Amino acid sequence: xxxxxxxxxGSSFVIASFFRLFARAQPRRRLPRHHVLVTSRPQHWxxxxxxxxxxxxxxxxxxxxxxxxxxxxxxIGILWFLLRPIATVAIFATIFRYxxxxxxxxxxxxxxxxxxxxxxxxxSDAFQKGINCxxxxxxxxTRIYFPRIILPISLxxxxxxxLGVGMGALLLxxxxxxxxxxxxxxxxxFFVLLLYxxxxxxxxxxxxxxxxFRDIGILLGFALLxxxxxxxxxxxxxxxxxxxxxxxxxxxxxxxxQSIRWSVLGYGELPVHAxxxxxxxxxxxxxxxxxxxxxxxxRYIDQV
Amino acid sequence: MSLVITATNxxxxxxxxxxxxxxxxxxxxxxxxxxxxKDKLVQKFWALQNISFSIRAGExxxxxxxxxxxxxxxxKILSRVTLPxxxxxxxxxxxxxxLELGTGFHPELTGRENIVLNxxxxxxxxxxxxxxxxxxxxxxxxxxxxxxxxxxxSSGMQTRxxxxxxxxxEGEILIVDEAISTGDFDFQKKCTMLxxxxxxxxxxxxxVSHENSSLEELCxxxxxxxxxxxxxxxTDVEQALxxxxxxxxxxxxxx
Numbered sequence: 001x002x003x004x005x006x007x008x009x010g011s012s013f014v015i016a017s018f019f020r021l022f023a024r025a026q027p028r029r030r031l032p033r034h035h036v037l038v039t040s041r042p043q044h045w046x047x048x049x050x051x052x053x054x055x056x057x058x059x060x061x062x063x064x065x066x067x068x069x070x071x072x073x074x075x076i077g078i079l080w081f082l083l084r085p086i087a088t089v090a091i092f093a094t095i096f097r098y099x100x101x102x103x104x105x106x107x108x109x110x111x112x113x114x115x116x117x118x119x120x121x122x123x124s125d126a127f128q129k130g131i132n133c134x135x136x137x138x139x140x141x142t143r144i145y146f147p148r149i150i151l152p153i154s155l156x157x158x159x160x161x162x163l164g165v166g167m168g169a170l171l172l173x174x175x176x177x178x179x180x181x182x183x184x185x186x187x188x189x190f191f192v193l194l195l196y197x198x199x200x201x202x203x204x205x206x207x208x209x210x211x212x213f214r215d216i217g218i219l220l221g222f223a224l225l226x227x228x229x230x231x232x233x234x235x236x237x238x239x240x241x242x243x244x245x246x247x248x249x250x251x252x253x254x255x256x257x258q259s260i261r262w263s264v265l266g267y268g269e270l271p272v273h274a275x276x277x278x279x280x281x282x283x284x285x286x287x288x289x290x291x292x293x294x295x296x297x298x299r300y301i302d303q304v
Numbered sequence: 305m306s307l308v309i310t311a312t313n314x315x316x317x318x319x320x321x322x323x324x325x326x327x328x329x330x331x332x333x334x335x336x337x338x339x340x341x342k343d344k345l346v347q348k349f350w351a352l353q354n355i356s357f358s359i360r361a362g363e364x365x366x367x368x369x370x371x372x373x374x375x376x377x378x379x380k381i382l383s384r385v386t387l388p389x390x391x392x393x394x395x396x397x398x399x400x401x402x403l404e405l406g407t408g409f410h411p412e413l414t415g416r417e418n419i420v421l422n423x424x425x426x427x428x429x430x431x432x433x434x435x436x437x438x439x440x441x442x443x444x445x446x447x448x449x450x451x452x453x454x455x456x457x458s459s460g461m462q463t464r465x466x467x468x469x470x471x472x473x474e475g476e477i478l479i480v481d482e483a484i485s486t487g488d489f490d491f492q493k494k495c496t497m498l499x500x501x502x503x504x505x506x507x508x509x510x511x512v513s514h515e516n517s518s519l520e521e522l523c524x525x526x527x528x529x530x531x532x533x534x535x536x537x538x539t540d541v542e543q544a545l546x547x548x549x550x551x552x553x554x555x556x557x558x559x
Binding site for chain 2: 032034035036037038039040054055057058061065069139140141142143144145146209213214215216219297298301302
């Protein structure tokens with residue numbers, strides 16, 4: 001574990017120096033409202049927070065725009081977004097029920113898969129939207145100024161609506177199977193928030209490099225495909241040999257998916273250890289991500 | 305009179321990657337292991353070099369210079385759309401700008417939705433936007449298409465709407481980069497009148513234009529930029545424009 005940790009620290013240091021991320025930020029200054037100092041250095045984080053707060057209405061407009069584009073024709077819109085989780089579940093359920101046969105305890109396999117696929121579809125959507133947030137809005141950010149960090153923050157909110165629809169569908173299917181959600185369903189919003197923050201942290205780290213080097217997105221397409229199989233979504237974690245189980249716990253999505261499953265289906269126990277890892281990794285990613293996103297601004301702004 | 309913009313030793317350098325339409329991580333890695341000297345792969349180009357000036361509230365400054373002289377880069381930095389390589393700018397007030405490449409509109413949204421988006425980004429409150437909506441639509445003259453997505457607009461219509469929004473919000477500084485000239489004669493006249501009004505209310509205007517007659521009519525000061533440097537900064541508008549016209553053509557893109 002220590003070797004892995006040192007390897008990650010070492011490689012992030014190399015990547016960070018490659019992108020010249022250790023440049024100094026502007027010193028802290030108090031300026032009157034609407035007064036701005038523009039230099040090549042990123043702004044002090046207190047100034048960034050203040051700007052972000054004043055720009056919250058812009059985020060609201062972006063969120064409303066995304067959701068209304070998604071659900072333009074309400075009825076067909078919702079059916080459309082149900083189609084994807086249901087089709088995915090149907091494929092996996094058929095393959096793994098009749099061909100591979102994973103034991104999922106007393107829980108019907110379709111419910112087991114669906115409770116993992118719905119958060120996964122959110123993550124993969126959010127991740128793809130997040131890392132492409134700068135290129136997708138190139139027309140806007142090269143013509144008018146607003147705190148660019150608003151883009152990933154607001155773009156990742158609209159897919160949450162799909163997640164809600166998917167969860168609603170899951171609850172309906174559960175009723176069909178005669179399975180009732182356990183009382184710890186009330187913790188679901190917390191786990192969804194964690195999933196959002198994890199996707200945000202990751203997007204903040206990658207969006208800048210992705211805007212500078214276009215081929216990073218292609219690599220990440222492969223990574224995402226692998227990630228699906230490295231997360232206990234279509235198979236239960238406990239069928240793996242114990243050394244693999246211990247390794248997969250360090251995938252932050254493991255803790256989140258297992259917790260969502262616990263709260264919606266009552267499947268297994270609350271994975272305290274894995275969840276703790278997810279929370280720590282998410283916090284680290286967010287801190288690093290804000291820094292990377294702000295410091296790369298001088299570069300991606302001329303290259304999107 | 306108080307200063308609204310102070311620029312000190314402003315420089316902007318662009319890196320041009322030769323023979324590359326866009327950068328990929330693969331190429332960068334490959335180049336790192338190759339022996340090609342770096343200056344053969346990347347050309348450095350100074351778009352602005354050590355520019356310093358300050359602008360007082362209520363001034364109308366015309367910025368002139370040939371294509372590629374650095375005018376647009378300068379206005380982009382003042383609009384915070386790009387960051388300087390060195391030097392600093394202090395902006396004392398909100399900046400509403402209309403840059404060369406068109407306005408910051410979202411192509412999928414309708415004209416009305418874009419007015420809200422744009423005005424919000426420029427710092428206007430929702431209440432004020434609702435109050436000014438009719439005036440903005442009226443000034444733009446695109447009422448008939450206001451609920452049509454912007455991507456169906458002609459460039460002239462987009463400019464009209466963009467100028468209408470930028471000029472109706474209560475920002476302290478208005479920047480217009482050649483945008484007005486895409487409008488028709490009638491619209492240009494309307495813009496000139498509106499800029500007069502904006503100036504009267506004590507706000508500051510920065511204009512880039514290749515039409516000397518409109519600069520002469522509006523501006524109280526001319527800044528002449530050539531090859532990334534200020535060659536002339538004077539309040540004698542007529543004389544400055546005359547000198548600008550007499551300067552011999554310099555080749556574009558000299559580093």
